[in-house]
Amino acid sequence: MTDTASRPDAQTSIPDRPSLEGLEEKWDGVWSAQQLYAFDENTTRDQVFSVDTPPPTASGSLHIGHVFGYSQADMIVRYQRMRGKNCFYPLGWDDNGLPTERRAQNYYGVRCDPSLPYDPDFTPPIEGGSNKSSKAANQIPVSRRNFIELCEQLTTLDEKSFEEVFRTLGLSVDWNHSYQTINAHSRATSQRAFLENLEAGQAYQSEAPTMWDVTYRTAVAQAEQEDRERDAAYHRIRFTRPDGSPVIIETTRPELLPACVALVAHPEDERYQDLFGTTVTSPLFGVEVPVKAHPLAQADKGAGIAMICTFGDSTDVIWWRELELPTRSVVGRDGRFLPEAPWITSPEGQAAYAELAGLTVFSAQKRVVEMVTESGDLDGEPKKITHPVKFYENGDKPLEYVTSRQWYLTNGGRDSSEGGLRDALIARGSELTWHPAYMESRYRNWVEGLSGDWLISRQRFYGVPFPVWYAVGADGETDYDTVITPDVADLPIDPTIDVPKGFTEEQRGQAGGFVADPDILDTWATSSLSPQLAGGWNSDPELFEKVYPMDLRPQGHDIIRTWLFSTIVRSHLQQDALPWKHASINGWILDPDRKKMSKSKGNVVTPIGLLQQHGSDGVRYWAGRARQGVDTAFDEGQMKIGRRLAIKILNASKFALGFGEAPADPAGRLAADPAVVTDPLDRALLAQLADVIDQATTAFEDMDYARALEVTEPFFWAFCDDYIELVKERAHGNSPAGEAGAASARAALAIALEVLLRLFAPVVVFATEEVWSWWRGGSVHTQAWPVSAPLREAAQGQDAALVDSVAQAAIVVRRIKSDAKVSQKTPILAVTVVAPEAALAHLEAASADLTALGRIEKLELVTGEGEEISTRDVELGEPPVKQPRDKG
C-alpha cells in the first residue's frame, strides 16, 4: 500500500491520465484502515439500517450469481448510508452441513466413519484435491472429530478467498460482524433456539415414514426435495381372490409387491363393490391382504384399483395411516432390500423374497418383473411412461420412504385451522414488503402447499448436534420419551461427548444411563436464525435491541421456500415478529442461451477474473442495470459499458475541474457558490439535475437501484457530450460573456459534478471515490445523498427544457458537417436555425455557447412552423488543414 492510499485527503492533484487500474486495491485498503463501514454501536434503532445478508455457502467457489446479488444489495445499503443511516451490514458464512462435508471429502480424500477413534496426528492423503467427486472407495475413513476438523480447516480457507472477492467488488460490509453458522456462537444460538422450541412444544419427535436419501443415508425435508422426470412403466399384476379369480392392479413399483399391505379402490367404484371387505392373495409371496375403500383412490387411474405398499409414495402413507394398515418395510436405509420379511409365511413366498434380499431397488424391480413373468402373473407387456419422481436436490437416487424417529419443528404444515400457524405465517408474508411485490405469491404458494411440519433432524456428522440425550431404561432400551436437556448456560454441547448433569461418562449406553441423540440439525435450522446470529440474540442483547427486526433481507428467489420461509418461521416462533421489513429478491444469472448459468461455465469465467477484466465498477454496473427479481443474461457487453462509464467519470471530472476554481458556497450546501451561476444554460442544467435527483431518490426509496441508475446515467452522458462541449469556450473565458460567464460555467460544472458523484456513488464505488479524493475531503460514501432544493434555488426558476432545446440545435448543426462529411472543426460561415417559438427563446439565451460549439460565424434564429428544429441557408467554410500524421 502506498502512502497516499492510507492518507486519501493528502492527494489533491488531478492525475494526467486517470485510470481505473488499481483503484479497487487502493480504496479497499483505505476504507478498511479507516473502518469506513463499521457499525457504530452507540446508536438507537431508528438510526439504524440493518441487513440480514445471505451467508454464502462456504464450500466451493463463488460464482457470478453471488457477485450479482450482493452488488445489488450493496447499492441499497450505500444509499441508506448516504441518507444518514447507521448501517448494520454483516456477512456470514454458511459453513455448516452437507455441502461442506462433500467438499471436504473430495478436497482431502477422506470420509467420516464415526466408529473410529480420534487421531490427533492425522494428515489427509491429498490437499487441494480434485473438484470431481472422488470415488468413495479411494477415500480414507477418519473419525468424526478428525472429519469435523478438516471441514473447519477447509471453510476457513474458502472464507478467506470469498472475502477477497467481496472486498475487491467493493461491498460495504462491516467485516467486524462476520459470523459462521458452525462456530460455537452459532451452535449455542441454534441449540438454545431448539431447546426453547422444545419447551414451547414447537419441536417434537415422531416415529413416522419420512423421505430418505439412500446415498447420504439421511432424512430429507420437504423443502430440499425436487421432482425429476424419470422413465418408468406400468406393470399389470395379478392378485388372486379366494375363489381363484384374478384382480389386476397396475403399478410402477412392482418391486414393492412384498411390501403390499392392502388393495384400495374408490368406495363408489361399481367394479369392486363385491371385493370390499374381502381379501386377496399377492402373487409370488402368497400374502393375504384386505381390499379397502378410500376416496383418494381414483377410478380412472390405472386399473382403478391400487396396491398399497409401505411405502411407495405419499398416498401410500395417507392410506396406511387412515386405514390403519400394518407396516411391512422392505427397503433399508442403504436402499437395499432388507434380509427378512417375516410376514411372508409360505415357503414359496420366503424363497421368492430371498431372491430379493440385499438387492438395490433397481435390481429388485428387474428380478420381480422376471419372476412375475415366469409365474404368469404379469398381464401383458409393461407400458412405458415418464413421470415425476422425488429426489433430494443434491442426490442422484430417488428418495425412498423409511420409517424412523425424527425431530420436527412446527411450520404450519399440519395446522391449517382458521387463525392457526399456517394462517399466521401467510399473514407474516403479507406484512413483509417484497421487492418486487409479486414474489409474495411464491411464498404464499409454498406455505399453502406444505404437507407436514419441518423435519429438522439429519443423520449426518458436520453440523449442529441436537442438544439432547435420552434415558436408557433398566431393561437397556432407550426411552425416547424421556428427553434429557442441558442447561442453556452450558451451550454449545455435543451430546456424544458431553455428559448430562447427574450422569457420568460410564453410564453412556448403559442400562439406567443415557444415550446421546446422534443426529445433527438441518443446516437451514441454523441459517434460518441468521438475524439472531448476526444480531447477537444469544450473546449481545443490547446489540440485538438495536438491529432487530432488521430492515432488509436480500436473497435469490430460489430460496424463498427455504431460507426466507424458515427465517420467518423461526422469528415468528422465537420473537413473535417478522424478521425484517423488506425483502429484496434478486434474479438468477442465465447463460446467453437463456438457461440457468451452468456450473461449468461459471467456473470458466471466475468472478475475480471478471472484476479484473472489466473493473469492479463495470461489473457492478451490469448488476445495477438489472431489476430486482428478474433473471438476467450474463452479458459482458454490459460490463464493458459500465467500465466505460467509470472511465468517463474520471475523464470528465478531470476536464471539468481543469477550468479553474469557482468561489465556494457560503452556505456550504453546494460545491460552488450558486450566486455566480447567472447564465440561463447553466441554470437550466441545474434545474434538470434537480429533477434527476428527485427521480433517483424516489427510486432508491423504493429500493429500486436500477431505476435510479437509469435516470442518472443518460443525464451524465448528455452532461459530458452536450453541456460540457457547449460551455467549454465560455468556461475558459473565451466568450463575450467574459469573466462572469466563465465563473457561472465553472460553478455550475463544479456543482453538477459533485452531485453526480454522489448520485453514482452507490453503484460506481471506486471511480467516484477516486474523483472525490481529487478535490473534496473525506469519502464520497459517507456524504449526504444529494437533495434537489439548493439546485432549484440556484436555477432561479429557469426552465430545464432550455437544455433540451440547445441540445436539439446542437444536433442539427453537427449534422450539417456529418452530412458534408467534414470535420466538426469546420467553420460555418452562416446558418439560419429554424425553431418553434418556445425553443427559439432558449436558443437566443444560449446563442453564444451554440456558435462556439458549431464554430458559427453568423447565426440567425427564426421562428418556424413545426415542432422540429432545423437549419437552412447554410454556408460552410473550409475544413481546417489536416495536421500531417506522424508516421513513426
Place this chain on the structure above:
RNA sequence: GGGUCGUUAGCUCAGUUGGUCAGAGCGUCUGGUUUACACCCAGAAGGUCGGGGGUUCGAGCCCCUCACGACCCACCA
C-alpha cells in the same frame, strides 16, 4: 393440473396510475485523430410493441383468449 413472471429494433433491455410511448445502450452503416477521454466524438438506418378478439374518443400499457419461454407448486398407483 394449479400458480407466478416474461414475449417491445439484429442483441440486452426501459417504457411507474391508458393520451409526444414507439425509446436507450450495444451491434451495424457513414464520417471525424476536436491536447478530458480512440477505454473517444458526430451522424444515420432499424420495430404494424408474440397472435387474435374486446373495452375506450384513444391501448405495449386495461379485460378475454391462444401460442411460446422460464420458474414454482401438485397424491408419482
